[in-house]
Amino acid sequence: MKIRHFLYNSFLIENSNNKIAIDPGQNLWIFNLSSLIPKAEWKNITHILITHGDPDHYWQADRVAQASHAPVVCGKDLAKVEGGETLLVNPRGRGLTSWVPFKNVHPLDIGESVSLGDVQIEALKTVHGPISVPILCFKIKQQPGPGERVGIGSVGFKITVDGKTIVNLGDSVLQTEWAGLKPDVLMLPIGGPGNNTWTMDVYDALEAVKIIAPKKVIPCHYNVAFFWIKNIACADDQLFKREVEKLGIECSIMRYGDEIEV
Template identity: 25%
Template structure:
C-alpha cells in the first residue's frame, strides 16, 4: 500500500513498507509547508530540478538521515559537493532505490539554484515515473504541457502529480490536456496557491478533469494523505 502525503507546494512524501521517499522537499520557509524538516526521515529523495523552492532542505536531510538523493547530473554533482549523498542520472535512465525505481523523463522548464547572489547548478529539469508500493506514479515536476506526455502515459500510470499554478508551469487548462495524454487513473494537483502569481481554484480543476477525462482528481491540502489503491 502506497501513501502519498502532500507537504505543500510541490513537496510530497511517498511512504510504503516503512520507507519514505521525499520529492522536492521545500519545507523550511515554505508558506504552504505542512511539516518541518526534522519531522521527516527519508530513505530516498527525488529532485525534479534545481530551483530553491524544490531543492529546499535536501542537503541537510541527506546529511542527517543518509538518504540517497537522485537528480540530474549537474544538480547531483553540486549537491554532492555540499555534502549530500547524491547520485546523478539523466533522461531515459532508471535508478533503483530502497523499495522501488525511478525513471527520469523530460520536463520543459528551467533549472538553477540561487546560492547567495550566484546562480549555480544549471543542468536540466526532469520528471519521474516512480514504481513504489505497488503503484506507478508520474511526478511531472515543473513543466509546461508537451506532446511526449503521451509516451509517458504508455508507462501505465496509476497516479499523475501535476502542477496547475500557471505563470511558471502549465495552468489548469493545459494540465487537463496533460491528463488526456497521460491517461492516469488518479490526478493530484500541486504547485498552486503558494505564492500570489500561482493562485488557482483546484475545485474547478477537479471538475474539469472529471468531466473531460476518465481520471479521478484528488485534491490534497498540505498535510493530507491519499491511500493509493484503496
C-alpha cells in the same frame, strides 16, 4: 501506501518499507520561512527526489540527507564531478558559485533509471518555464537556460513501488513525450503561464492528463506564497477537478498535511 502533501511540489510517499520525499524545499512566505516537510519526518526518510534546484524544491535537501542518510536522486544538470567526488549545486548558495558534496547521490539523464531497494526511479523529460515575479511596479523575469540557476536540473520522476507507479512532473510546461505513461497517480503543476509563472496552467495540465491517462491526479504548485506575495501561481483547482472527473479520472485536491491512500 499513502501520500502526504506539503504545498508547492513537496510530497511524502510511504509504505511499510519506504518513506520517499519529493522536493524537500522551503516555504517561501516571508512570515513562515520554514521547511515544507516537517523536521520530525526527516530521520525516517529513505529516498530523496529532487526535480530541480529552485529553493521551494531544494532548499532543505542536504539537511534532510544528513538527517536520514537517504540516497538522493536528481537530474544530471544539478550535479558535477570534481576529483572523483559528486557535487550538487549548494541548496542555499547564490547562483552557480557554490557546489557541495552529497554522500549518496544518483544524477540521472532523461530516460535513465535507478533501483534503490525495492523502489525504481526513472527520470522523465520536463522543461521549466520562465519566471516572472511582480516587484512593486516592475516584474523580474528570469529565463532558464545553460549557466542559469532557475530550474537547474529539471526532471520529472516515474516512481515504481509496491506494484504502483507514481509520476511527478515538478515545474514543467506541457511536453508531448509524456503520452501513454498511464501511472496510478499523477502529480502535476497547474498554476501556470497565464499567471506569469513557470509551469502548466489548468488547461495545459488538462491536456497533460488526457495524454498521460493516469488513474488518479493530484494538482500541485498553485496558490502558494512567494515572499511578501501571499498567493502566486493562482489556479482554480475546483474547475480542474471537475474537468478531470469528466474524463473518468479521480482527482484529489490536497492542502498542507493532507493524506490519501492509494
